[in-house]
Amino acid sequence: MDDTLSDLQSLSSAGAGLCLSVERFLLQDLRIQRGARFVMGVSGGADSTSLAVVMRILMQRNAFELSALTVNHRLRRDSAQDAESVLAFCKRLNIDCALRETDAADFAAQNRLGLEEAGRTMRYAFFEQERCAQKADFIALGHHTGDLTEDVLLRLIRGTGWPALGGMPAYDGARRLVRPLLFSKPAALKALLRECGVAWREDASNASLRFRRNRLRHTVLPLLRKENPALDRTVAGLWRLAQRDRDFWDTHLANALAVHPWQETSNGLILPKELLRVLHPAARLRLYHKCVRRLGTGQARAETLLALDAAWVENRGNTRFQLPGALEAKLAGGAVCFKSPSVM
Known part of the structure; x- marks a missing residue:
């Protein structure tokens, strides 16, 4: 060599x-x-x-x-x-x-x-x-x-x-x-x-x-x-600013999840209503994004996550949203359920 x-x-x-x-x-x-x-x-x-x-x-x-x-x-x-x-x-x-x-x-x-x-x-x-x-x-x-x-x-x-x-x-x-x-x-x-x-x-x-x-x-x-x-x-400077904000939100969400944990299923995650109720709308959006990142492979559009949160606020049950990687979000009983199909 x-x-x-x-x-x-x-x-x-x-x-x-x-x-x-x-x-x-x-x-x-x-x-x-x-x-x-x-x-x-x-x-x-x-x-x-x-x-x-x-x-x-x-x-x-x-x-x-x-x-x-x-x-x-x-x-x-x-x-x-x-x-x-x-x-x-x-x-x-x-x-x-x-x-x-x-x-x-x-x-x-x-x-x-x-x-x-x-x-x-x-x-x-x-x-x-x-x-x-x-x-x-x-x-x-x-x-x-x-x-x-x-x-x-x-x-x-x-x-x-x-x-x-x-x-x-x-x-x-x-x-x-x-x-x-x-x-x-x-x-x-x-x-x-x-x-x-x-x-x-x-x-x-x-x-x-x-x-x-x-x-x-x-x-x-x-x-x-x-x-x-x-x-x-x-762009590198923008990236560094984003990391600071990401660290803040990760800490904030970790504290919230410690009190009201999400529920893991065989192919997805369930965000209980008790957790969603105590979060600021900005925190809920980041929690949705965290679920997508955990279960999927793509980047969820802000427009889709905003629509999902609006549906939750309005308590529109059985509403479904399609997310990257064939991931699906569904509202049920005040909770938000993320389901990921097995593709591999």
Whole structure:
């Protein structure tokens, strides 16, 4: 294995600075402990390849234990080649890598999901299975500052409320996800790969305007960055404000749930009327969102959650609301019941 893939001292000042900033983010901001075990999601693209390189460089000095998982969704002719490339790359890093294969298009058709949502749902399920199999502490993903900006814009379009509008979390305790590169610039990550002599695969579908994310990336975001060249830094500041608000609401809801717990069923959650009655409307909205995040895979629209709360206030029994991931919310006897179908 190349020294540059295991030795911080052999890197340029820019490369070493990037790795050290990721280390500080993990240890100080996310409070990840040295000696933690990670399963990394590696697709072969620049982002996840950068994740693997940075984490490998930081591994020895932090006693991290690393493994990887790559998923072949069989959506492109060269997807098998991508998977083989990842396996060879991880072997170069001396990191064990598992391969899972699935038919994302078939899963999407069976569950009436878009291809992106179907692929994401299956991928995250595989990540969690692998995390459990490896007895790892966390699933590490390669999202960076550009992804965060895209995510905020996507959430704005969907009508996501605050503080979720601030973007994807860097640490998701419920799903054991961490995003070590969330404040790393994509250009800096690619520069590190070039310095280390590491190639990456280009996914041709990333250029297709068929997908909303790509349309935003290639048409809308260049215009926004022209208006504000520091857009990613601005969004990062918004993200930090959102984390403060999220921490406040999480604490507030935890205290309320300690007094009036929700009821867990085999496929859902029930919010009792005693709990809902003592909460401010803003707190109820965040509680609904918490249920969606616990049971589903998507982001609930603010409009839908507002309508759900209005129905509860008006005591409209047997009213149903459809939420992301085929999740359903139903009003019954003053309670709000969330039901999640088994899709895997």
